[in-house]
Amino acid sequence: MTNHAEDFSLAAALRATEGWDDPEDLVDPVDPDNPDDTWESGYADADPEDLTTGEMDLAARHELRRVAGLRTELEDITEVEYRQLRLERVVLVGVWTEGTVADVENAMAELALLAETAGSEVLDAIYQRRQSPDPATYIGRGKVEGLREIVEATGADTVICDGELAPSQLRNLEDRVKVKVVDRTALILDIFAQHAKSKEGQAQVELAQLNYMKQRLRGWGGNLSRQAGGRVGADGGGIGGRGPGETKIETDRRRINDKIAKLRRELKVMKGTRDTKRQERRRNEVPSVAIAGYTNAGKSSLLNRLTGAGVLVEDALFATLDPTTRRTQTSDGRVYTMSDTVGFVRHLPHQLVEAFRSTLEEVADSDLIVHVVDGSHPDPEGQLAAVREVLADIDAGSIPELVVINKLDAADPIVIDRLLRREPHSVAVSAHTGEGIAEAIAAIEADLPRPRVEFTALVPYARGDLIDRIHKDGEISSMEHTADGTHVSGRATEALAGELAAYAV
Template identity: 70%
Template sequence: MRSHTDVAPEFDQHPELTGGDLELAERHALRRVAGLSTELTDVTEVEYRQLRLERVVLVGVWTEGGATDADNSLAELAQLAETAGSQVLDGVIQRRSRPDPATFVGRGKVEELRGIVSSVGADTVICDGELSPSQLRNLEQQIKIKVIDRTALILDIFAQHAKSREGKAQVELAQLEYLLPRLRGWGEALSRQSGGAGGGSGGGVGLRGPGETKLETDRRRINSRIARLRREIKHMKTARDTKRANRARGAVPHVAIAGYTNAGKSSLLNRLTGAGVLVENALFATLDPTTRRAQTPDGRQYVLSDTVGFVRHLPHQIVEAFRSTLEEVAAADLVVHVVDGAHPDPQEQVRAVREVLAEVGADALPELLVVNKSDAADAETVLRLKGLWPDAVFASARSGTGIAEVRSAVEARLPRPPVELELTVPYESGGLVHQIRTHGEVLESRHTEDGTWLRVRVDEALAATLRAGT
């Protein structure tokens, strides 16, 4: 996997390693185990036909948009493949009104593909789309090597990068739901019987016969595991909802950082809060949400959450499995939408992210568009994007340019407490002033003989406390 660290310069001054540094070093030290398995020996480990991605050829079907769109999509697939640990040898695109229902690409292109695979020595073909079980089977039979689709590739990357218990459970659920309709065996593997035998020994009267095939056993065990994972994730969601309710009761504004994968969300979080989370120049480097506290210059606290990156055609299994995590975005007071300004098609990135946000009910939230990596984009692109998004903030999490403007824009968009009060807090009750500054907004203040006079905005609960105590 080709990657490099993207740690902000401010961390270079400190020789001690952050948690993100350690996680990155650990990730690079691990070598993926290559192998093929057509059956589940232990469903708890999800040992299903593990992906062996080493030397691959990419295949795309261009159905709409221009040639540049098709090239960008295949280039992104190449990035995904490299992130999964493979070497991309070649790529082909076919122009069709729709993918071939039998083989994804047309028959002529299958022949051409078989020739390319043979000449470059590839062991895997990756298709830029989600293939049906029959398309996968037909292509493998004709090309004679393993075929996977974009969805399986993304799921494999998620499986490599998930760290938390919740993240691992969500990824496993998505993998199993993808696998279930695609269970298929090699040769006689799935025709083995595990029930009674017709000859004498077996299940007894009325139970002798063909029994249960290996395929049926696997399906039954997968369904059982899926049900268990859903229960586990539901319990984790309850804990997440409790934390969210506590934040709401404490009137702490919540800012969610969302955006396309590898747009620089974690780098931005590090810049804004000094969080020290993993930063890597790779797709889907962050899967487990990170929440950090920050505060405005006048002492008002708020929280910032980094979220899983989005991508065009994000598999629906991932959206469903990560729904409880993505709902963190829907419950936010503000979405900081990070865009990669140096990407060939940032507009498509914005469209894909907003599509997923709409899917989880976060499309109506206030949004601050931050065009990151603006120092890596050419001047003409920056001017064009400024014309396209006049309210966006242009910044670079790597160099620190524009970070102060991002912080100011975030703080200006934080929700304002609903109740405005004027009160004098006695000097001996200084704790109340700290409480107001932490959870409310101080509009004016001055010292008087009787105490500190304040004009403030606070929530209903704090307003009641202040009225009772002053």
């Protein structure tokens, strides 16, 4: 993993010695005579005409990187089990309870991608065949010793388990392996914390983290079980403490509960703003389309290709956490909205589903779900099943669905044919090259809800605004310009049909 702190230090030294004044001089300090001397990030090679990436956001995300050697001691609220992860050298551990060998290997490969997205280097990965995880140590007790040997041999500082571990399992594993142990839920929470940019997204992630943390408060050396004693004020209890008998773990749990209550109040206010915008679209009967799918399936690339939204695109898991809604129109002029949403993943933590419920309502309240699946993934059927499981959890299982099989340029044609046969209402596209996009747009337009009220009206030429609204919010079956006005018939929304009733013929 590149140590970017050294790059920044070198750049600062060059500025001091060479007298550089222009900040742009530091953008690409490469040897012009050496074609192999390039920056690892390669922003200079980005194609400015590529409609599928948001280059500014992508550059901002890569400005800071994790640096090896940072302290990982617990310093604050306390000395709790969940720490902000500074993963560098990790070993992955899984338990295979069902499915085939290919299934468990795909699961471990996905866990490796999650770990790398969080900023770590995967040194080794092991899994054990069991009917169920061990209730005390997740893997079998005999295998724990083997894991400890692997950790010592590789020099790993963290073990990541492919599952949600109970607090006792985390404690037992850490005590025996002698390094930090992190479960899948904490890993995903850390990735979300890194990628959330909006105030609402950050609040949602923090709420999920606190709910996870609350159940895993744990003292080191018994320090969370000590009582405040008689001098409450001197020990930090102060006004608001429950008294000299309150232990530090109880104080921390109370503070976490207070913070959770505050975050829920803030999210309720933000939800009101989102609901107001949604109600305005409903009042105007503007159809809405939600792009949903597995993480890194290409949802943001597809939104950029369909609407020119220019949102961030990165080849990483959970690159999009903050939903983006864009207004667009059909080929015949009807206006509708299209929203990019947070990606789903196998065994998405329950805390995240609850915390992001207000965001996921964009999917539940849509008129059409464009379900994007990665055609080049080793298990696209598993992606489809995982996403539909989450859609059912948020009461979006009955909404019409169009399956868009993405990454046609990188997928096996046999797999594409298999998916098209398995999903009758589907299209295959490549958001990167643009292949199949026209067919996808046509399929989306065909699935949009049609205006319900039929009308025939003679609209005076002075009311050209009504004709414009018919183009945007309705469907025109026939139109003829006469001496008295425009004779038009078609379908319109209820509100528009009410205005046209004065000119009905």
